[in-house]
Amino acid sequence: xxxxxxxxxxxxxxxxxxxxxxERGIAGLSHRSVAAEADVPLGSTTYHFAxxxxxxxxxxxxxxxGFAKALAASGLEDAExxxxxxxxxxxxxxxxxxRTGVELEYELYLAALRRPALRPVAAEWTEETAERLAxxxxxxxxxxxxxxxxxxxxQVLLTGSPxxxxxxxxxxxxxxxxx
Amino acid sequence: xxxxxxxxxxxxxxxxxxxxxxERGIAGLSHRSVAAEADVPLGSTTYHFAxxxxxxxxxxxxxxxGFAKALAASGLEDAExxxxxxxxxxxxxxxxxxRTGVELEYELYLAALRRPALRPVAAEWTEETAERLAxxxxxxxxxxxxxxxxxxxxQVLLTGSPxxxxxxxxxxxxxxxxx
DNA sequence: ATCCCATGTGTACGAGTGTACGTATCGATG
DNA sequence: CATCGATACGTACACTCGTACACATGGGAT
Numbered sequence: 001x002x003x004x005x006x007x008x009x010x011x012x013x014x015x016x017x018x019x020x021x022x023e024r025g026i027a028g029l030s031h032r033s034v035a036a037e038a039d040v041p042l043g044s045t046t047y048h049f050a051x052x053x054x055x056x057x058x059x060x061x062x063x064x065x066g067f068a069k070a071l072a073a074s075g076l077e078d079a080e081x082x083x084x085x086x087x088x089x090x091x092x093x094x095x096x097x098x099r100t101g102v103e104l105e106y107e108l109y110l111a112a113l114r115r116p117a118l119r120p121v122a123a124e125w126t127e128e129t130a131e132r133l134a135x136x137x138x139x140x141x142x143x144x145x146x147x148x149x150x151x152x153x154x155q156v157l158l159t160g161s162p163x164x165x166x167x168x169x170x171x172x173x174x175x176x177x178x179x
Numbered sequence: 180x181x182x183x184x185x186x187x188x189x190x191x192x193x194x195x196x197x198x199x200x201x202e203r204g205i206a207g208l209s210h211r212s213v214a215a216e217a218d219v220p221l222g223s224t225t226y227h228f229a230x231x232x233x234x235x236x237x238x239x240x241x242x243x244x245g246f247a248k249a250l251a252a253s254g255l256e257d258a259e260x261x262x263x264x265x266x267x268x269x270x271x272x273x274x275x276x277x278r279t280g281v282e283l284e285y286e287l288y289l290a291a292l293r294r295p296a297l298r299p300v301a302a303e304w305t306e307e308t309a310e311r312l313a314x315x316x317x318x319x320x321x322x323x324x325x326x327x328x329x330x331x332x333x334q335v336l337l338t339g340s341p342x343x344x345x346x347x348x349x350x351x352x353x354x355x356x357x358x
Numbered sequence: 359a360t361c362c363c364a365t366g367t368g369t370a371c372g373a374g375t376g377t378a379c380g381t382a383t384c385g386a387t388g
Numbered sequence: 389c390a391t392c393g394a395t396a397c398g399t400a401c402a403c404t405c406g407t408a409c410a411c412a413t414g415g416g417a418t
Contacts, residue, residue, distance in 0.1 A: 359418100360417100360418085361416105361417085361418080362415105362416090362417080362418100363414105363415095363416095363417105364413105364414095364415090364416100365412100365413080365414085365415100366411105366412075366413075366414100367410100367411080367412070367413100368409105368410090368411085368412100369408105369409090369410090369411105370407105370408090370409090370410105371406105371407090371408085371409105372405105372406100372407095373404105373405085373406090373407105374403105374404085374405075374406105375402100375403080375404075375405090376401105376402095376403090376404105377400105377401085377402090377403105378399105378400090378401085379398105379399090379400090379401105380397105380398090380399090381396100381397080381398085381399105382395100382396075382397070382398100383394105383395080383396070383397095384393105384394090384395080384396095385392105385393095385394085385395100386391100386392090386393090386394100387390105387391085387392085387393100388389105388390090388391085388392105
């Protein structure tokens with residue numbers, strides 16, 4: 001690997017792309033808008049990311065890693081006790097503050113629906129998160145919990161209704177088999 | 180309501196918009212692409228739908244109505260017995276055949292995430308479907324079932340994995356309180 | 359019969375886009 | 389030091405887009 005003149009150039013472009021998606025949505029993502037946001041010339045974005053798909057893949061991968069780190073840092077994986085309560089609280093923390101970040105991540109995640117290039121990344125994230133969750137329950141339940149959490153988030157984000165942690169805890173606990 | 184020269188013009192434009200989204204995605208939706216698909220001049224699409232948001236609202240509303248009718252026709256609402264099995268079967272039928280229609284409806288539905296104009300329509304659909312589901316259970320469970328089905332569909336569509344009806348039936352039944 | 363306005367049509371403009379390409383610059387390699 | 393490839397930069401082209409606007413037309417109201 002040879003050193004670059006600006007070794008962080010590529011990373012700065014990815015960060016800028018994430019900011020652009022957060023502010024204007026995927027519809028507002030273009031080589032030019034990212035270049036302006038990152039304060040680099042147009043040729044620089046097209047050089048590092050020949051297509052917008054490549055750029056979105058990099059952005060989605062980065063947000064996924066950020067989420068995984070946050071999850072790991074929360075100590076949720078290794079704890080014991082009421083899993084449903086832990087998940088409901090984690091969801092509350094995630095949805096509680098500024099929802100710009102949440103909408104951003106979901107938009108990139110859901111973009112995989114029609115962009116084949118993003119699918120492997122989205123699938124990988126699902127697989128990995130399910131695996132982490134499975135440490136505190138069985139694989140089938142882990143997938144179901146993930147699906148239910150996805151659905152709950154979707155309802156909250158789409159309808160604009162406030163997040164009800166008690167409700168989430170209740171229905172999540174139903175999915176977990178009683179020993 | 181005054182008669183138009185071409186009374187079906189507006190409807191033809193909506194149908195064309197749905198076909199365009201199905202084939203090229205929302206990213207491929209424009210006044211011009213819809214006009215070409217509907218075989219009408221550009222001015223006609225801009226006249227009936229001043230903005231693309233208006234057009235998407237009409238398209239989403241129409242697909243929602245189609246889904247609601249299909250649901251009603253399936254006789255799912257009024258039946259008795261194993262609700263989880265019925266829902267899992269309905270999901271299987273929906274996801275079973277050509278997935279173009281499914282992807283289309285989900286793409287329009289999820290577009291509400293970042294397009295405020297679509298939110299009321301998406302929220303309305305959620306509300307109405309939850310209400311229909313509540314006829315065979317309680318409101319809280321209905322919303323949870325809806326969320327879980329959304330999540331399951333999302334996992335199937337995003338990862339490209341095949342739909343497992345047995346799995347869906349299992350986890351759906353967990354959400355329904357045992358009497 | 360006449361007028362009005364919703365509806366329909368064609369065209370043009372400016373803005374923004376992906377893409378391509380020539381050139382410049384730096385770091386490493388020999 | 390000479391060379392070469394990776395990286396960086398600037399510009400130009402062809403294309404699509406939303407929008408605006410002038411004009412045509414026919415049905416309903418008066």
